[in-house]
Amino acid sequence: MNQEQRLARQKKIRNFSIIAHIDHGKSTLADRILERTNALTAREMKEQLLDSMDLERERGITIKLNAVQLNYTAKDGETYIMHLIDTPGHVDFTYEVSRSLAACEGAVLVVDAAQGIEAQTLANVYLALDNDLEILPVINKIDLPAADPERVRQEVEEVIGLDASEAVLASAKAGIGIEEILEQIVAKVPAPTGDPGAPLKAMIFDSLYDPYRGIVSYVRIVEGTVKPGDKIKMMSSDKEFEVIEAGVFTPRATLREELTVGDVGFLTAAIKNVGDAPVGDTITHARKPATEALPGYRRLNPMVYCGLYPIDTSKYNDLRDALEKLELNDAALQFEPESSQALGFGYRCGFLGLLHMEIVQERIEREFNIDLITTAPSVIYNVHMTDKEVLKVDNPAMMPDPQKISFIEEPYVKATIMVPNDYVGAVMEICQKKRGNFLTMDYLDNSRVSIIYELPLAEIVYDFFDQLKSGTKGYASFDYELIGYKESNLVKMDILLNSEQVDALSFIVHRDFSYERGKLIVDKLKNLIPRQQFEVPIQAAIGQKIVARQTISAIRKNVLAKCYGGDISRKRKLLDKQKEGKKRMKQVGNVEVPQEAFMAILKMDDQSK
């Protein structure tokens, strides 16, 4: 292509994301758009994707369906090139959302016609607005009996302040309104600006590692043109590589002669080290480099930390390998070695949030087949020492001697909770119990309320979601952002099993709640730790002071009475099962402690109900 052709093509490019609260129909809408633009039936689409998966196996390529090039022939007779960039929906992945949005000029905002705006919708809309995107509201699921599109339209206007007069009324499920959405994308989302002849600026918005091709960088071309054979340079490190492949996903990975302004696709350049092509970096030409890089992403720091330990201590190295592999396409995951007296060697890992933590933990257990003990999650405390030093403590076991602490600060978040007004009382009660400070409350319409609280992040980490869900029968939606640190009267609670302190069970708690929590946790542990061959006292202590105590009585009887008509296999199975169960327990001192016990603190509030 020459410059003129590239510019003409550029005018036909539309890059967009779909943003939505979970379950408001984002995936279904994406499917419909794929069907409509690629003239594929759902069935064919599935087959094609499956083919891609086979390809994946044969050639070792991993294809993520997160940046698809589509062709759409609009009512004006012109064919447009669209790139649909997928976004994750959960609050933990706000970072990824912002990366995806930075590769777009527009966003389709999907709002459920019955449920209206939810907390997550707002969070994503604000991200889109931050990125100066054109936002196209779509009111989805209008065929539901409970749909009230007019109310929702009003909500979009009043709560977000968007003009919703042209909001498309759609049902992705029934295929209603898809055409109109595509037409609005053509009409309203601006074509990319940028000069295909200028020095190359390609932004890496995601990457994955492929054992055969090295790093596959997902890029959005902002300026210039790039093709295989080009010598490129990473602007953050000045490292140079030669482009081997350039292409787009249709959704199949399809090689192209070049990628130019507005294109969203992938590049490979035999890059072996993930650190050489970090997400957020700008790629330019080695010979004719751009003078300055695109604004990078704010690297999101983990908010929640926990220890991951292999139950089988010989799997320590396997765990490290697993974490390293996961880190390749999960830039937000952080880890470093730590050791615990109780659990041996493991890793302190940082996560964006609880969901992120659970996903990583589950992937390690499932994909890498390592049984884990996860210690209770912790936030990062700023510990101001009497000698004016400030320590960052993310592991309760590492909390310094109270004598040397001047004061402790903990992270706070601003939490937005949207809920039908019947549940306002319930929400406030939960927030109050979680040491929240009430900020404001607004009526979204005559039945729904937005409540804003300041809450310690640590309290959100401890089963806040679950409580909110059960307290509001699942009607509440919730989002939060970190607002900074505040001083709190915090103490470290230690747990002693059989008079031995178990470092992995220590936790930080507000002094006012310490007795209550101490009692809850020892009760909880009593139920979680099976009877041993001797009596095991469980104590909760602040410093030297025991604040709560329970005792697990010794096992009394565990012997199968009968042989079932000579059926030995049943006895064997039972013993096998028993033995297997013990393997999943951790020997702490001489007490066998099951995995769940280390997470007991998370579920403490179960019993207070």
Added chain:
Amino acid sequence: MVKGLYIHIPFCHQICFYCDFNKVFFKDQPVDAYIDSLGKELSLWKQQGALDQPLETIFLGGGTPTSLEPQQLERLLGYIHEFVPMASNLEWTSEANPDELTYEKMQVLFNGGVNRLSMGVQSFDEDLLKRLGRTHNNNDVARAVADARKVGFTDISFDLMYGLPGQTMKQWEDTLEQAFSFDLPHFSAYSLIIEPKTVFYNLMTKGKLNTVTEDLEADMYAKLMNEMEQHGLLQYEISNFARPGFESRHNLLYWDNEEYIGAGAGAHGYVQGIRYSNHGPLKKYMEPLEQNERPILNSHSVPRKEMMEEEMFLGLRKTAGVSLAHFVEKFGVEMESVYGDILKKEIESQNLVIENGRVKLTNQGRFIGNNVFEQFLLA
């Protein structure tokens, strides 16, 4: 070498709430055809050469053997006599429900060679019995024992149960006291185990079963052992007590890791190094036999490692424990070389003891036998 024979009669007039054995309601079942199938199965074993040596024990279990009519019992015993060579000191037991054990049936059994009765008494608390789904009452038990003695049976045993839903220590003591009044030479006493696919299990999962605590169950077990000892009944296995010479040899055969034939629907056996089980559903059991094929559901040739494990976790159930010399003789290695660490650890914890060349559970170890047995499973 096969030493015993277990025959399963899968019919019951009433299904107990705790039972998960292979069993069906007696009514409308092909009982006569089933007895013929049993005969066929025994004939196949005979052909195969597994019944060439005289057997030392026979056990009729179920289900309920006494659910059979006298003529049916007679035909069953006939088949056994036809195919099974018997040692002169044969122990031949039949399980029996007290209310079904008529004088006539007892005569058939006794005249047919059965010399031991194991009665499913379970409890002398009639309320508890009803809650177990049992149909007999205390009068039935008294009558059955009296009649059995009249017929000629001397070797009579009661099965008793403890740890029953809602059972108190007082009720258990009463049951033991009444049981002792019969002056029997043998008792089996089992703690209730709630198995899936039983009425009790379903009640339990719904939270409607008033299960006893582990502590109460342990106290009941302690009480049981104490009372038995007081009455001159020696504990020879976790759940079995007898006057010297009246131990159930069939029962011991399982714990001695010896071989036995299991015949009948759902029966398990151990023959020529192979543990097998028969099909449970009647139809699936009977059909292959019509084709002169054994009704095998699965079979497993026990490797040496498993044989050693079984030698231990079965043998340790006996008060006599496992003989170190016998272990060497059977496996060609010292027990110490296979299980040295475990023996050391459990002896230190006072769960095991080695006395007179035998390793056995201590009284403490007996309460938590499973925790000890488990360790004898080799990785």
